[in-house]
Amino acid sequence: MIGFIFLFRRECHRFMKVLVQTVLTPLISATLYLLVFGVSLGSQVEIHGAQYLAFLVPGLMMMGLMNNAFQNSSSSLVSSKFTGDIEDLAVVPLTRSQIIWAMSLASVVRGAMVALTTLLVGEAFYYFKYQSFIYPEHPLWLMYFILVGGLVFGQMGLMAAFWAKTFDQLSAVSTFVILPLTYLGGVFMSIESLPEIWRKLSLINPLFYFINGLRYSVLGFSDVDVTHASVLALVFLVLMHFLARRVLSRVSFSRW
Structure with missing residues (x-):
């Protein structure tokens, strides 16, 4: 348990040093979206009465x-592979599940900070x-979808980082998978x-x-039933954890 807490705190400290x-940076992007689309272009638009x-805002x-949870775990692992620090994970007294949960929970913290500051700006x-x-x-x-969403994309970032052989490959996952799915x-x-x-x-x-689960949490309506969304979110989390464990059991903790 001490090793789990240490890894979690180390990952949080890593991104806190470069707030x-x-x-x-993501807050500036959200501010520009709100200014251009929400304030300037959306003045005369209503959706579901809102x-x-x-x-x-909830979108x-x-x-x-999602973006920051993914980037937190993936950038941490890729940097560790580049510097050789990843070899330490192979010798620390932590199970594969503990590594996954510690790093993905740190991703939740970073993602939640971005989400809540975006809400304040909105x-x-x-x-x-x-x-x-x-x-x-x-x-x-609101807390449920922030927690589950952060865990899912934190674990997705772990898998992408272990799969990637170069920084460009990791960037390709974000550009060609995460980004299109987000906008659609x-x-x-x-x-x-x-x-x-x-x-x-x-x-x-x-x-x-x-x-849409988060939109229901904030506004009280969405395009899908919240129970349906919450169950599917939990299914995705279980699936991601299963896949992440499979990936970690097959990869080597070696530097590039």
Whole structure:
């Protein structure tokens, strides 16, 4: 247990040392999205009776959470492979599951920090424009989807980092897998506004359920039943953990 806590604290300390890069940079991106799409272009748009700015906030929260949870675990492992520090993981008294959970929980912390600061910025924009606040409708669901979403993408980042042989390969996973699924998962629009073929494709996108689960948590509505979304989110977590354990049992903890 001591080794688990040490690894978790080490991973948290690693990204806390560079908060400008790990939290401020994605926050600037979210601010620009809110300013351009939410404030400037979304003034006359309503979705499910809510202003588009409010609709956009939970989508950006989950987008920031997923990207940063993925980047936290993947960048940590890739850096360790480059410097040779990854060899230490092979000799520490930790099981494969403990390594996975320690690193993915640290990813949850970073992702949650980005998600909650994005919510605060969204609140500021919303108050400036409408003189009211966005009150999260279901705080427990909010914590659930932040936790499960961070764990899923933290473990996905672990697998990507062990698979990657170069920095470019890791970047390709983020660019060609995470990014398209995020934009097609309902961050910026409701699937009800999509053509039938794209609506059906969105329903098989796992990110769609995380994004809409968080949207229900904040706004009280989504494109999918929250119970359905929560069960599928848990299924994805179990699947990711199984795959991550399989990957870690087959790879070597050796430097590049």
